Amino acid sequence: MGRITERRGRTLFLFLASLFCSALSEHIRYSIPEEMAKGSVVGNLAKDLGLEVRDLPARKLRVSAEREYFRVSKESGDLLVNDRIDREEICGKKPVCALEFETVAENPLNFFRITVVIEDVNDNPPRFSRNVIDLEISEIALPGATFALESPQDPDVGVNSLLQYFLSPDSHFSLLPKENPDGSKYAELVLEKTLDREKQSTYHLILTAVDGGVPVRSGTVEIGINVTDANDNWPVFSQEVYRVSLRENLPVGSSVLQVTATDQDEGNNSEITYSIRTVETLKHLFRLDAKSGEISTQGVLDFEKGEGYTIGVEAKDGGGHTAHCKIQIEILDENDNAPEVTFASVSNHIPEDSMPGTVVALIKTVDPDSGVNGEVFCRVGDNVPFKISSSTNNLYKLVTDGALDREETSEYNITIIATDKGNPPLSTSKILTLLITDVNDNPPVFLQPSYVVYVPENNPSGASISSVSATDLDLEGNGRVSYSIVNSDLEPLQLSSYVSVNSHSGHIFAQRSFDYEQIRTFELTLQAQDAGSPALNANVTVRVFIVDSNDNAPNILYPALGPDRSALFDMVPRSAEPGYLITKVVAVDADSGHNAWLAYRVLQATDPGLFSLGLRTGEVRSARALTDRDAVRHRLLVSVQDGGQPPLSATVVLHLVFADSLQEALPEMREEDPAASDSQSELQFYLVIALALISVLFLTTVMLAIALRLRRSSNPPILKCFQVDLCSNTGPNVPANYSEGTLPYSYNLCAASEVGKVEYNFLKLTGEMAPLQDLLSNDPSMVLSTSDENKKVISDLVISSHVSFFNAFFMLIFYISYLVLKIRTV
Numbered sequence: 001m002g003r004i005t006e007r008r009g010r011t012l013f014l015f016l017a018s019l020f021c022s023a024l025s026e027h028i029r030y031s032i033p034e035e036m037a038k039g040s041v042v043g044n045l046a047k048d049l050g051l052e053v054r055d056l057p058a059r060k061l062r063v064s065a066e067r068e069y070f071r072v073s074k075e076s077g078d079l080l081v082n083d084r085i086d087r088e089e090i091c092g093k094k095p096v097c098a099l100e101f102e103t104v105a106e107n108p109l110n111f112f113r114i115t116v117v118i119e120d121v122n123d124n125p126p127r128f129s130r131n132v133i134d135l136e137i138s139e140i141a142l143p144g145a146t147f148a149l150e151s152p153q154d155p156d157v158g159v160n161s162l163l164q165y166f167l168s169p170d171s172h173f174s175l176l177p178k179e180n181p182d183g184s185k186y187a188e189l190v191l192e193k194t195l196d197r198e199k200q201s202t203y204h205l206i207l208t209a210v211d212g213g214v215p216v217r218s219g220t221v222e223i224g225i226n227v228t229d230a231n232d233n234w235p236v237f238s239q240e241v242y243r244v245s246l247r248e249n250l251p252v253g254s255s256v257l258q259v260t261a262t263d264q265d266e267g268n269n270s271e272i273t274y275s276i277r278t279v280e281t282l283k284h285l286f287r288l289d290a291k292s293g294e295i296s297t298q299g300v301l302d303f304e305k306g307e308g309y310t311i312g313v314e315a316k317d318g319g320g321h322t323a324h325c326k327i328q329i330e331i332l333d334e335n336d337n338a339p340e341v342t343f344a345s346v347s348n349h350i351p352e353d354s355m356p357g358t359v360v361a362l363i364k365t366v367d368p369d370s371g372v373n374g375e376v377f378c379r380v381g382d383n384v385p386f387k388i389s390s391s392t393n394n395l396y397k398l399v400t401d402g403a404l405d406r407e408e409t410s411e412y413n414i415t416i417i418a419t420d421k422g423n424p425p426l427s428t429s430k431i432l433t434l435l436i437t438d439v440n441d442n443p444p445v446f447l448q449p450s451y452v453v454y455v456p457e458n459n460p461s462g463a464s465i466s467s468v469s470a471t472d473l474d475l476e477g478n479g480r481v482s483y484s485i486v487n488s489d490l491e492p493l494q495l496s497s498y499v500s501v502n503s504h505s506g507h508i509f510a511q512r513s514f515d516y517e518q519i520r521t522f523e524l525t526l527q528a529q530d531a532g533s534p535a536l537n538a539n540v541t542v543r544v545f546i547v548d549s550n551d552n553a554p555n556i557l558y559p560a561l562g563p564d565r566s567a568l569f570d571m572v573p574r575s576a577e578p579g580y581l582i583t584k585v586v587a588v589d590a591d592s593g594h595n596a597w598l599a600y601r602v603l604q605a606t607d608p609g610l611f612s613l614g615l616r617t618g619e620v621r622s623a624r625a626l627t628d629r630d631a632v633r634h635r636l637l638v639s640v641q642d643g644g645q646p647p648l649s650a651t652v653v654l655h656l657v658f659a660d661s662l663q664e665a666l667p668e669m670r671e672e673d674p675a676a677s678d679s680q681s682e683l684q685f686y687l688v689i690a691l692a693l694i695s696v697l698f699l700t701t702v703m704l705a706i707a708l709r710l711r712r713s714s715n716p717p718i719l720k721c722f723q724v725d726l727c728s729n730t731g732p733n734v735p736a737n738y739s740e741g742t743l744p745y746s747y748n749l750c751a752a753s754e755v756g757k758v759e760y761n762f763l764k765l766t767g768e769m770a771p772l773q774d775l776l777s778n779d780p781s782m783v784l785s786t787s788d789e790n791k792k793v794i795s796d797l798v799i800s801s802h803v804s805f806f807n808a809f810f811m812l813i814f815y816i817s818y819l820v821l822k823i824r825t826v
Contacts (some may be wrong), residue, residue, distance in 0.1 A: 027112070027113045027114075027115065028043075028045065028048050028049065028112060028113070028114050028115070029114075029115045029116075029117065030042050030043045030079070030114070030115070030116045030117070031116070031117040031119055032081075032085075032116060032117075032118065032119065033118075033119045033120075033121045034085050034086060034087040034088075034118050034119065034120060034121055034123070035084070035085065035086065035121060035123055036081045036085060037081065038080075038081055038082065038083070038084075039080055039081060040080065040081040041078045041079070041080060042070060042078070042079040042080065042081065042116060043078070043079050044076070044077055044078050044079075045061070045072055045077055045078065045079040045103065045114070046061065046072075046076070046077020046078075047077065049061075049103075049105075049112055051077065051105070053075075053076060053077050056074055056075075056077055057074065058107050059105045059106060059107055060104075060105065060106045060107070061077065061103060061104070061105045062103065062104055063082075063101060063102075063103055063104075063114075064101065064102045064103065064104045064111065064344040064345070064362075064364070065101035065102070066342070066366075067083070068082050068083065069081070069082055069083045069085055069099060069101075069116075070082050070099075070101070070114075070116065072103065079114075085099075085118060087118045087119075087120050087121075087157075088124060088155035088156070090118065091118065092155075092306075093155070093157060094157070095157055095158070096117070097117070097118040097119075097120070098115050098116065098117045098118065099115070099116045099118060100113065100114070100115050101113075101114055101116075102114065102344060102362075102364065102395065104344050104345050104362060106345065108359075109345060109347075109359050109362065111344060111345070111362050111395065113393075113395070120156050120157050120158055120160050121156075121160065121213070122156055122160040122211060122213020122214060122215065122216075122217055123156070124154055124155045124156050124160075124217070125154070125211065125217035125218055125219050126152035126153070126154040126162050126209035126210070126211055126217070126218060126219035127152055127153055127154070127219050128150060128152045128209075128219055128220075128221040129150060129152075129153070130150070130221070131221060131222060132221070132222045132223075132224050133149060133150055133207070133221055133222070133223045133224065134224045134226065135147055135189070135223060135224065135225045135226065135322075136225075136226045136227075136228045136320035136322075137191065137195060137225055137226070137227055137228065137320070138195075138227070138228050138230055138232070138319060138320060138321060139194070139195045139196060139197040139227050139228065139230060140194075140230040140232045141191050141194070141195060141321075142191070142194065143191050143192055143193055143194060144190065144191065145190070145191040145234070146176060146188040146189065146190050146191075147188060147189040147190075147191075147322065148186070148188055148189075148277065148312070148314065148322070148324035149186070149187050149188060149189055149207060149223070150221070150277055150312075151184065151185070151186040151187075151312075152209045152219050152221070154209075154211055154219075156211060156213060159211075159212040159213060160211055160212065160213035161184075161211055161212070162184070162185050162209055162210075162211055163185070163210055163211050163212035164177060164185070164209075164210055165177055165185075165187040165207060165208065165209055165210070166207075166208040166210065167187075167189075167205060167206070167207055167208075168205050168206040168207075168208075170203065170205055171192065171193060172191065172192055172193045172195065172203065173189055173190065173191060173192060173203070173205060173225075174189075174190045174192050175187050175188075175189065175190065175207075176188045176189075176190045180310055180326060181241065181310075181326070181328055182308070182310055182328070184310070187207070189205075189223065195227045196227075197227040197228070200227065201226065201227045202224065202225060202226055202227065203223075203224075203225035203227075204222060204223070204224055204225075205222070205223040205225065206220055206221075206222060206223070207220065207221050207222075207223055208220045209221075226320075228319065228320040230319075232265070233263055233264040233265040233269065233270075233317075233321065234263065234317070234321040234322070234323055235261040235262065235263045235272050235315040235316065235317050235321060235322065235323040236261060236262055236263070236323055237259060237260065237261045237313075237315060237323055237324075237325040238259075238260045238261070238262075239259075239325060240325055240326070241325065241326045241327075241328060242257055242259060242325060242326070242327040242328065243327075243328045243330070244256055244257045244327065244328070244329055244330070245329075245330040245331075245332055246297075246301060246329060246330070246331055246332065247301075247331075247332045247334055248301045248302055248303040248304075248331050248332065248333060248334050248336065249300060249301065249302070249334055249336050250297055250300075250301050251297075252297055252298060252299065252300065253296055253297060253298070254296060254297050255294060255295070255296050256286065256295040256296055256297060256327075256329065257294075257295055257327065258292065258293050258294040258295065259274065259293040259295070259313050259315075259325060259327070260293055261274070261293070261315030261323050261325075263317040263321070265317060265318075265319060267318070268318030268319065269317050269318045269319035269321075270317055270318065271317060271318040272315050272316065272317050273290045273291065273315070273316050274288055274289070274290050274291075274292075274293045274313055274314070274315055275288065275290060275313070275314050275316070276288045276311060276312065276313060276314075277312040277313065277314045277324065282309055282311055284298070284299050285297065285298065285299040285301065285309070286298065286299075286309075286311060286329075288313065293313075293315075295311070295313075295327065301331055302331075303331045303332070303333040303334070303369075303370065304337065304368040304369070306331060307330075307331055308328070308329060308330045308331055309329045309331075310326060310327070310328055310329070311326070311327040311329065312324060312325075312326055312327075313325050313326075313327060333369055333370045333371060333373055334369075334373070335369055335373040335420060335422025335423065335424070335425070335426055336369070336426075337367055337368045337369050337373075337426070338367075338420070338426040338427065338428045339365045339366065339367040339376045339418035339419065339420050339426070339427070339428050340365065340366045340367070340418075340428060341363060341364075341365055341378075341416055341418045341428055341429075341430040342363075342364045342365075342366070343361050343362065343363060343364075343430075343432065344361075344362035344363070344364050344395075345361060345362045346360070346361040346362075346432065347359075347360055347361065347434075348433070348434060348435060349434075349435050349436075349437050350400070350404070350434060350435075350436060350437065351404075351436075351437045351438075351439055352404045352405060352406040352436045352437065352438065352439050352441065353404075353439045353441065354400055354404060355400070356399075356400050356401060356402060356403075357399050357400060358399060358400045359397050359398070359399055360386065360398045360399060360400065360432075360434060361397075361398040361432060362395070362396075362397060362398075363378060363388070363395070363396040363397070363398055363416060364394060364395055364396075365378055365394045365395075365396070365418045366394065367394075367420050369420065369422065372420075372421040372422060373420055373421070373422040374420065375420060375421045376394060376418050376419065376420050376421075377418075377419060377421070378390075378396045378416065378417070378418045378419075379416075379417050379419075380398070380414060380415065380416065380417070381414075381415035381416075381417050381429065382414075382415055384412055384414055385400060385401050385402030385403065385404060386398055386399065386400055386401050386412070386414055387399060387401040388416075398414070398416070398432070404436050405436075406436040406437070406438050406439075406475075407442060407473040407474070409436065410435070410436050411433065411434070411435050411436065412433070412434045412436070413431050413432075413433055413434075414431065414432045414433075414434055415429050415430070415431050415432075416429065416430045416431075416432060417429045418430075438474050438475040438476070438478055438479075439474075439478070439532075440474055440478040440530065440532025440533065440534070440535075440536060441474070442472055442473040442474050442478075442479075442536070443472070443530070443536035443537060443538050444470040444471065444472045444481045444528035444529065444530055444536065444537065444538045445470055445471055445472070445538060446468060446469070446470045446528060446538060446540040447468075447469050447470070447471070448468075448540070449540070450540060450541045450542070450543070451466065451468055451540065451541070451542040451543070452542075452543050452545070453465055453466040453508070453542060453543070453544045453545065454545050454547050455510065455514060455544060455545070455546055455547060456546075456547045456549055457513075457514050457515055457516040457546050457547065457548060457549045457551065458513055458514070458515070458549055458551055459510055459513055459514055460510075460513065461510065461511065461512050461513050462509060462510065462511070463509065463510055464507045464508065464509055464510075465499075465508055465509065465510050465544070466507075466508045466542070466544075467505065467506050467507045467508060468483065468501075468506045468508070468526055468528075468540060468542065469506050470483075470506070470528035470538060470540075472528075472530050472536075474530065474532060477530070477531040477532060478530055478531070478532035479530060480530060480531045481506075481528050481529070481530055482503045482504065482528070482529055482530075482531070483501050483502065483503050483504075483505075483506045483526055483527070483528055483529075484501065484503060484526070484527050484529070485499070485500075485501055485524055485525070485526055485527075486525050486526070486527040486539065487524070487525035488522065488523060488524050488525065489522055489523045490522050496511070497511055497512055498510070498511055498512060498514075498522070499511060499524065499544070501526060506526075506528075508524075508526075508542065514546045515546075516546045516547070516548040516549065516591070516592070517552065517590045517591075519546060520545070520546050521543065521544060521545050521546065522544055523541060523542070523543050523544070524541070524542040524543075524544065525539055525540070525541055525542075526539065526540050526541075526542055527539050528540070548591050548592045548593060548595055549591075549595070549644075550591055550595040550642060550644020550645065550646070550647070550648060551591070552589055552590040552591045552595075552648070553589075553642070553648035553649065553650050554587040554588070554589045554598055554640040554641070554642055554648065554649065554650045555587060555588055555589070555590070555650065556585065556586070556587045556640060556650055556652050557586045557587060557588060558584065558585065558586040559583065559585070559652070559654070561652060566652070566653035566655065568655070569655045569656070569657050570582060570583045570654065570655065570656050570657070571656075571657050571658075571659055571662070572622070572626075572656055572657065572658050572659075573658075573659075573660055574626050574658050574659065574660050575626075575660070576622045576625070576626065576658075577622070577625060578621075578622055578623060578624050578625060579621050579622065580621060580622040581619055581620075581621055582611070582620045582621060582622060582656060583620045583654065583656075584617070584618055584619045584620065585600055585613075585618035585620065585638050585640065585652060585654075586618060587600075587618065587640040587650065589642050591642065591644065594642075594643040594644060595642055595643060595644035596642060596643075597642060597643035598616070598618075598640055598641070598642055598643075599615055599616065599640070599641050599642075599643070600613050600614060600615055600616070600617070600618040600638060600639070600640055601613065601615070601638070601639045601641065602636055602637070602638055602639075603637040603638070603639045603651065604635070604636070604637035605634070605635070605636050605637070606631060606633075606634045606635050606636075607630065607631065607634060609623060609624065610622065610623055610624060610626075610630065610634065611623055611634070611636060611656075613636075613638065618638075618640070620636070620638075620654065620656075626658050630658070632657060632658050632659065633655070633656070633657050633658075634655075634656040634657075634658075635653060635654070635655055635656075636653070636654040636656065637651060637652075637653055637654075638651065638652050638653075638654060639651050640652070
């Protein structure tokens with residue numbers, strides 16, 4: 001039924017739709033009857049908008065209205081009835097009732113204007129305000145006299161509204177249908193025959209009002225007629241219809257107009273009273289003075305609730321005769337309603353890199369006033385990078401109108417101002433809070449364009465020598481900075497052993513102790529990089545200077561020094577004049593600056609007044625001429641001291657001999673120096689100790705040999721293998737050989753475990769003893785047997801060999817000790 005009604009509505013409003021053909025793509029119109037059940041289908045909105053059903057969850061199609069009479073099915077895209085739709089409640093007596101609202105679709109954000117025409121159904125019968133209408137008619141009333149009857153109210157419109165009246169049959173009365181200026185119908189009772197009170201004083205008629213709907217609905221009221229005594233003149237109004245225009249919001253108690261009726265009778269029959277013969281709702285808005293006929297307001301008039309009213313006024317004289325008139329009241333609209341602003345869809349967060357024209361919110365304005373009073377234009381207050389873009393009638397888009405920068409402004413309170421065109425204009429403002437979300441558009445910035453670091457040498461390894469710091473205006477990961485070394489004038493392997501940087505704090509640490517004498521300066525390039533995507537970075541140069549410390553003592557280059565820090569002898573002519581340059585002490589210091597500023601001083605001298613020393617030059621000069629009483633040989637102890645704190649120094653001993661020739665100077669040079677004598681005495685002391693030790697060891701060896709011989713003579717039967725030296729003979733019963741390369745001979749002594757079978761590889765001579773070795777090897781008779789004499793000879797030979805071996809060993813120790821002492825003395 002909805003689709004049939006929709007086609008009917010499109011036909012009826014074809015002309016109207018042609019006026020808005022430019023907006024047809026966004027304006028959908030449906031027609032439905034009122035009082036449709038909840039869930040009834042109005043139309044397939046998704047199809048009419050060109051949307052696919054599968055896209056509905058993502059597009060989030062929904063209805064935007066103050067009161068949601070409709071909703072959109074998420075499954076099918078149908079527009080469904082969501083609430084009771086009573087045309088009379090929504091539009092009253094308006095001939096065309098249309099509900100206008102918007103549907104909003106997201107992703108992308110857009111909205112569409114929907115108009116649903118509510119068609120009237122005949123769901124209201126005509127209703128009279130009371131059950132009985134009481135009339136008083138004089139018996140002298142002439143046929144043709146008319147009496148106004150109360151009109152029933154039918155909220156329906158068109159053919160469903162009041163159509164005609166029917167009166168129950170009666171020969172004395174008939175019904176005369178009439179029509180008000182606004183098109184509404186009413187009826188008057190017409191007297192067809194004269195009445196005779198004496199025959200019949202009362203009449204009861206039934207008045208039926210019928211509408212034109214399908215099915216037909218009707219309402220009835222009983223008319224009670226009381227025939228009164230003769231009153232032959234009726235009141236007469238000065239006008240049959242009164243018309244007046246009133247401003248809405250007229251103060252309560254304001255006079256509207258005054259109706260006037262006259263009666264030519266006299267006395268009680270000419271006294272007229274006025275009353276309102278209308279619906280109860282109008283009685284709350286207007287009050288009629290029964291005596292004067294003045295009508296005044298007793299309620300607030302509102303154009304938005306009613307654009308005009310028709311009031312029926314009855315004038316009744318004392319004899320019961322009545323007259324009726326109509327008052328047509330037009331309500332004039334005043335600009336008494338400020339526009340209303342609502343946000344149909346709002347994005348409370350927007351990234352700062354949004355392009356101009358990005359939709360932030362959909363805005364809807366409503367002004368209940370009519371004409372220019374209801375025309376609204378919208379604008380943005382303050383100086384913000386946003387503007388209002390008009391879309392359709394009373395619908396606007398809030399879009400970006402410039403670049404956004406979160407670091408400059410992170411939040412906007414956008415004031416939306418809606419103003420109508422009334423006089424004076426009324427406006428409404430509403431504030432929209434919009435947060436700007438961060439994007440990584442700011443690189444880190446170092447606090448200094450470059451850094452210079454001074455580090456004293458000999459610094460502790462692992463100590464922090466400096467720090468760099470960079471700031472990033474972005475938030476969270478976009479503003480989280482890490483540090484690294486990206487370049488240096490040092491070699492890569494050398495760099496890793498020199499410095500490192502903490503990636504989080506920017507502290508620079510020394511990986512080793514620096515030596516000014518090895519490296520004095522180096523340069524680093526540090527990079528600060530944020531954690532955004534893509535990451536942004538910045539570089540800064542750090543120049544590191546090693547500050548010298550006084551950690552090197554002066555080094556004397558000339559004269560050449562001996563082990564005792566003494567120089568060789570320098571010969572000075574006896575005829576040297578004062579200021580004669582004798583020699584020069586040359587020293588250098590590996591440090592720099594004051595730490596390498598050297599001063600030369602004489603610490604000791606055999607004759608302090610005979611020589612002078614340059615404080616800065618180190619030149620040794622004669623201070624005066626040599627006399628006969630002066631010594632020929634002199635000794636100067638010179639100190640070289642740097643300017644560091646604390647100062648370091650070195651000393652040198654100068655030996656000076658006054659002589660005119662080398663032959664004359666040699667005796668003085670050969671004269672024993674006290675220090676050399678001390679060294680010689682020390683050498684002699686160590687040699688005496690060494691000789692004493694060797695003598696003791698020799699006596700011990702002799703005693704050991706004698707004891708061993710006595711032991712051999714007391715126990716001769718069995719000889720075990722006793723190895724004295726290494727030999728090349730090998731066998732199953734022969735132990736490993738023993739050799740001594742320091743002696744001129746070697747021998748092996750091997751004894752079998754059996755007494756009768758002992759074999760000796762006796763002597764293996766070397767050097768001068770080699771012929772004897774050949775003799776023994778060629779003559780078998782030289783092999784000893786195991787007799788007692790042979791055993792004794794062998795035993796003596798073994799003992800003799802031991803003694804000779806130990807003597808040679810101790811002489812070698814003595815010789816080595818002498819060499820060590822000699823070297824130490826030198």
